């Protein structure tokens with residue numbers, strides 16, 4: 001027994017070391033720019049990249065070296081600079097931030113000490129924060145989430161692109177049914193067992209879901225262009241009152257980064273202008289636009305519970321899987337995750353990754369807006385700190401599900417919940433639509 005426990009602990013330790021390395025390689029690639037580019041603010045919506053870099057190191061120091069390891073602060077004077085709650089993004093370029101070389105050296109120094117700490121820390125569950133290596137897993141996910149944020153900054157950045165990646169592999173099969181039926185019945189939503197799940201994914205609870213139909217794939221650019229061509233952006237019937245007011249005030253006419261070229265649509269993607277591919281999932285639309293499209297199509301956005309049931313429920317076994325395809329970790333054959341490609345794969349891709357109900361691309365490619373507000377599950381307990389999720393609960397944030405090409409596998413689970421404002425368009429988000437089964 002002792003030996004089994006020991007082996008399991010060593011496996012967790014190795015996984016942590018690998019994940020820390022993967023995250024840092026990604027961070028290094030995203031910050032391989034000259035000092036001017038790293039310190040510039042490429043959009044008022046985002047931090048300078050050099051802020052993300054030192055913030056990653058600072059959070060790692062706070063949570064692992066100080067909280068877990070009990071070490072003294074390395075540079076207490078910089079803590080307030082990198083506290084996300086203290087300074088909104090627009091303010092960050094004016095702060096006396098560490099210059100790029102110092103930021104890199106600081107993050108590197110923290111990492112070296114963390115690896116020493118990892119080797120010397122028991123992960124056997126005596127300390128709740130360390131059970132299954134949770135504190136390390138949380139920090140790995142934090143760095144990967146900032147890597148996604150930094151990729152958003154790269155996309156917002158003007159001029160020649162600094163990143164390249166091959167397109168996703170061709171795996172689409174077809175033709176597919178436009179939608180699948182998910183019969184009425186309960187399923188288990190959320191988790192008690194996923195070791196690195198965050199507080200908002202807990203606890204597991206049964207949810208009764210009425211029968212509904214869900215799109216087999218995310219909504220494509222081609223379908224979205226028909227909404228535009230049909231005057232969707234000019235018809236208040238399809239929009240909520242708030243959505244219409246925002247559409248007017250912000251002058252929305254198409255997804256972010258799109259521009260017209262005669263009768264064609266072009267998009268700017270990581271510094272290159274290219275024709276909008278009709279068969280890719282639509283990207284860079286806000287919740288208001290997704291909601292308007294769904295109404296125009298005679299449909300609606302799925303609720304978060306519907307999304308998770310379609311993704312995780314295995315009706316044959318009446319249990320919830322970790323991922324749409326089952327319980328094994330994501331691979332390149334199953335989903336487009338982890339910034340290996342800088343765009344989503346065409347709709348209908350990743351047949352091996354489909355869910356028990358036959359729904360494709362629920363994991364990876366594009367984040368999917370749901371109809372649901374970000375609220376706590378019944379029995380929610382804030383952990384390990386109040387600010388992780390609890391301060392964001394409420395009607396002003398909508399839930400997104402499923403990860404995207406920019407999100408790391410370690411931060412993408414069937415239970416993982418993302419949230420953002422309905423006006424947000426720079427995130428890598430698209431959507432799919434649903435309808436009540438009774439209405440059919």
Ligand SMILES: [Fe+2]
Pocket residue numbers: 055059084142146
């Ligand atoms: Fe952060």
